Amino acid sequence: MPGRRRTRRSAPTAPTRPRLAHFRSDGTAKTRFASRDEADRAAFQARLDHGRELSSYQCQMCGGWHLGSRQDELW
Numbered sequence: 001m002p003g004r005r006r007t008r009r010s011a012p013t014a015p016t017r018p019r020l021a022h023f024r025s026d027g028t029a030k031t032r033f034a035s036r037d038e039a040d041r042a043a044f045q046a047r048l049d050h051g052r053e054l055s056s057y058q059c060q061m062c063g064g065w066h067l068g069s070r071q072d073e074l075w
Contacts, residue, residue, distance in 0.1 A: 022061065032064035039065035 022030050033039035039056035046052050046067070054067040 022059075030066045032059070032062060032066065034064065036065050039067055043067050 024030060031042070033042060033056070036056055036058070043054040043056055046054050052069070054069055056065050057068055058064075059066050
């Protein structure tokens with residue numbers, strides 16, 4: 001039709017999450033644990049082996065469990 005302008009629509013994009021969430025600060029991949037119990041046991045072992053205080057948290061990206069050194073609930 002004359003005089004009618006068509007606009008191109010871009011495909012909707014999914015919300016993006018930072019990909020860095022699955023990597024440690026040194027660039028290596030985080031270990032994913034299937035359950036909180038498994039992650040807590042690994043944190044306990046890390047404390048025995050290395051003296052590091054780690055805590056488990058559920059990842060919002062993958063649904064698995066990871067270990068972290070932060071103690072607050074901002075994860």
